[in-house]
Amino acid sequence: MLRVRNLHVYYGRIHALRAASLHVVDNEVVALLGGNGSGKTTLLAAISGVVRAASGEVALRGESIVRARPDQIVRRGIAHVPEGRHIFKPLTVEDNLMLGAYHRYARSSRAAIRAEAEEVFRLFPVLAERRGQAAGTLSGGEQQMLAIGRALLSRPKLLLLDEPSMGLAPKVIREIFDHIARLRAERGVTILLVEQNARAALSIADRGYVLETGRVVLEGPAEDLLANREVQRAYLGRERSRTAAAERDADPSV
Amino acid sequence: MYWEPDNECMHREELEQLQLERLQATLNRVYGRVPFYRKKFDALGITPEDIGSLNDLARLPFTSKADLRDNYPYGLFAVPMREVVRIHASSGTTGAPTVVGYTRNDIRTWSNLVARVIAMGGVTKDDVIQIAFGYGLFTGAFGLHYGAERIGASVIPASSGNTTRQIKIMRDFRTTALVSTPSYALLIGDTLRETGTPLSSLSLKWGLFGAEPWSDAMRQEIEERLGIVATDNYGLSEVIGPGVSGECLERKGLHINEDHFILEVVDPDTLQPVPPGEVGELVLTTLSKEAFPMVRYRTGDLTRILPGECPCGRTGRRMSRVLGRCDDMLIIRGVNVFPSQVETVLFEIEGTEPHYQIVVERKGAMDEATVLVEAAESIFFDQMRRQKEMVERIQKRLAQELGVTFEVKLVERKTLERFEGKARRVVDKRQLWSSPTAEPHA
Numbered sequence: 001m002l003r004v005r006n007l008h009v010y011y012g013r014i015h016a017l018r019a020a021s022l023h024v025v026d027n028e029v030v031a032l033l034g035g036n037g038s039g040k041t042t043l044l045a046a047i048s049g050v051v052r053a054a055s056g057e058v059a060l061r062g063e064s065i066v067r068a069r070p071d072q073i074v075r076r077g078i079a080h081v082p083e084g085r086h087i088f089k090p091l092t093v094e095d096n097l098m099l100g101a102y103h104r105y106a107r108s109s110r111a112a113i114r115a116e117a118e119e120v121f122r123l124f125p126v127l128a129e130r131r132g133q134a135a136g137t138l139s140g141g142e143q144q145m146l147a148i149g150r151a152l153l154s155r156p157k158l159l160l161l162d163e164p165s166m167g168l169a170p171k172v173i174r175e176i177f178d179h180i181a182r183l184r185a186e187r188g189v190t191i192l193l194v195e196q197n198a199r200a201a202l203s204i205a206d207r208g209y210v211l212e213t214g215r216v217v218l219e220g221p222a223e224d225l226l227a228n229r230e231v232q233r234a235y236l237g238r239e240r241s242r243t244a245a246a247e248r249d250a251d252p253s254v
Numbered sequence: 255m256y257w258e259p260d261n262e263c264m265h266r267e268e269l270e271q272l273q274l275e276r277l278q279a280t281l282n283r284v285y286g287r288v289p290f291y292r293k294k295f296d297a298l299g300i301t302p303e304d305i306g307s308l309n310d311l312a313r314l315p316f317t318s319k320a321d322l323r324d325n326y327p328y329g330l331f332a333v334p335m336r337e338v339v340r341i342h343a344s345s346g347t348t349g350a351p352t353v354v355g356y357t358r359n360d361i362r363t364w365s366n367l368v369a370r371v372i373a374m375g376g377v378t379k380d381d382v383i384q385i386a387f388g389y390g391l392f393t394g395a396f397g398l399h400y401g402a403e404r405i406g407a408s409v410i411p412a413s414s415g416n417t418t419r420q421i422k423i424m425r426d427f428r429t430t431a432l433v434s435t436p437s438y439a440l441l442i443g444d445t446l447r448e449t450g451t452p453l454s455s456l457s458l459k460w461g462l463f464g465a466e467p468w469s470d471a472m473r474q475e476i477e478e479r480l481g482i483v484a485t486d487n488y489g490l491s492e493v494i495g496p497g498v499s500g501e502c503l504e505r506k507g508l509h510i511n512e513d514h515f516i517l518e519v520v521d522p523d524t525l526q527p528v529p530p531g532e533v534g535e536l537v538l539t540t541l542s543k544e545a546f547p548m549v550r551y552r553t554g555d556l557t558r559i560l561p562g563e564c565p566c567g568r569t570g571r572r573m574s575r576v577l578g579r580c581d582d583m584l585i586i587r588g589v590n591v592f593p594s595q596v597e598t599v600l601f602e603i604e605g606t607e608p609h610y611q612i613v614v615e616r617k618g619a620m621d622e623a624t625v626l627v628e629a630a631e632s633i634f635f636d637q638m639r640r641q642k643e644m645v646e647r648i649q650k651r652l653a654q655e656l657g658v659t660f661e662v663k664l665v666e667r668k669t670l671e672r673f674e675g676k677a678r679r680v681v682d683k684r685q686l687w688s689s690p691t692a693e694p695h696a
Binding site: 003005006018019021022023025209212215216217218219220224227228229230 | 268271272274275276278279282283286302303305306333336337357358359362363542544
């Protein structure tokens with residue numbers, strides 16, 4: 001689906017991404033982990049064209065998109081749900097959703113887009129209940145669902161999610177991640193996910209990459225990353241002792 | 255039949271992308287965490303960011319056995335000791351031992367890779383597998399043990415030695431798969447014959463052999479004596495242990511687990527890549543190791559990459575069975591000779607037993623090579639004339655095949671040393687090396 005090779009991004013003099021390479025296979029969920037300033041948000045932004053890469057390749061299904069504009073990249077099938085949701089607070093929930101199909105207004109009928117919005121309402125019933133409400137009145141979790149739903153209206157092949165758990169309560173985080181897992185299972189969407197909450201991300205991911213100061217330092221199946229001590233110490237925080245026990249039970253070698 | 259089909263049958267293009275990603279991640283880790291690598295890269299003015307393709311790997315320095323010894327014991331570890339859950343040491347076939355470490359994930363990866371190799375060799379969860387490798391610092395026993403447990407086979411950790419007991423276990427526990435060195439498998443076969451134990455009293459079906467070079471002729475001999483299908487597998491502790499590559503049941507070369515190791519084949523003298531398909535020294539780079547990553551490790555093992563695809567469906571390229579070690583290649587009067595080539599000739603000749611030794615001496619300025627081979631009793635007690643004929647036949651075949659004239663001596667059965675672990679086939683009395691620990695290709 002997606003192939004990235006040797007991507008470099010600079011912010012002025014800051015070398016934010018150093019020769020990053022990664023790939024995402026069709027219908028896969030891949031997590032990007034790393035601390036603050038590790039370059040994971042930059043990597044998503046470089047894929048969606050929001051940030052321009054200094055060098056490197058980004059190919060979607062074999063076609064280079066590294067020089068394409070963000071709107072062209074959306075048309076090619078990549079939707080980016082940025083950190084902080086960026087929903088239009090005064091607009092209604094429904095209008096926010098419809099804006100996700102903005103680039104298709106000229107070609108698709110209003111009715112067809114509306115039908116797709118209904119599809120999203122079926123996925124997120126809570127949004128349907130609030131369809132006429134101003135989006136700003138939604139809770140954090142609902143706003144995240146709205147941001148994801150809006151991205152789905154661009155009919156993406158690949159969904160880029162940046163920190164979907166940010167600022168949400170643990171119970172809500174679980175709900176959001178359940179939804180993300182269902183998007184893959186039921187709608188066949190491929191997902192590349194940036195997350196501080198490594199445990200939540202790895203619980204639904206197939207594979208993951210760990211970034212450190214702009215460099216990829218680890219790639220592996222989600223279960224291996226969960227068992228990696230460095231990942232545990234750096235990104236799984238206080239839940240570490242619980243992991244150690246779980247791992248002990250699962251490991252045939254001890 | 256496949257253990258991890260998604261990985262074992264991965265499309266080439268996808269595999270190479272994964273290899274590049276893992277290579278870059280490995281280089282970022284070793285550069286940041288292992289001073290040895292950082293110094294070597296810095297000396298060449300290379301940073302991990304300069305490696306943008308698999309071809310760029312050739313720009314990086316080699317790592318040799320001597321580097322491992324210089325950093326004895328823990329100097330090349332890329333994680334703190336608290337993350338290391340296992341220490342092994344190389345079996346020290348030649349020279350001083352070297353120390354390697356594993357994280358919990360490394361042990362898991364290792365188990366999986368060996369599980370692939372075991373599954374390739376026909377073994378399933380329904381098998382009873384007897385591990386007749388020595389348990390200890392040597393990686394062979396533990397690697398096969400974990401792999402076999404991983405696929406769910408019933409594992410008997412018999413360890414090496416005590417052949418009579420091995421056979422008793424094999425019979426009583428209804429062992430279906432044997433893991434050992436090929437030379438030990440032969441010894442077990444001999445003992446079965448001597449004790450008149452019929453194969454029908456055993457349940458053996460499979461043999462997974464490794465840890466030393468062996469020939470196809472020796473395979474046939476082992477298969478006949480033990481009534482099994484024998485496959486070869488390859489690995490070395492410096493890189494992970496067993497699990498680097500293994501033969502599938504096609505038995506036309508060993509599939510390399512390329513999603514975890516990048517292989518190169520280089521000329522051991524010039525260190526340049528050999529043309530595709532030609533024999534050279536195998537160089538391996540690890541892609542997933544956490545505790546002990548290796549960049550361009552010179553294995554000292556000679557092999558070549560076999561062309562074409564394997565009918566089994568695995569996409570991992572195949573290496574030929576190891577032809578020998580760079581350091582046990584004998585140069586006799588200027589001709590390169592591998593013990594395995596001598597073995598192949600001997601096994602073709604009727605009346606020889608599969609036990610032999612090559613002794614090389616220097617008489618004046620000339621190398622003199624003698625092959626000692628055990629002769630079947632029927633021959634040995636026969637007339638001198640038949641013995642002489644046989645010696646001449648062996649000499650002629652060796653000269654034809656290898657281009658070197660050997661002295662050949664027939665010896666009585668069971669006069670040559672037997673090996674429970676790795677066999678020592680060559681006695682070189684020329685003392686071309688100053689000390690036994692000298693790096694043969696440094």
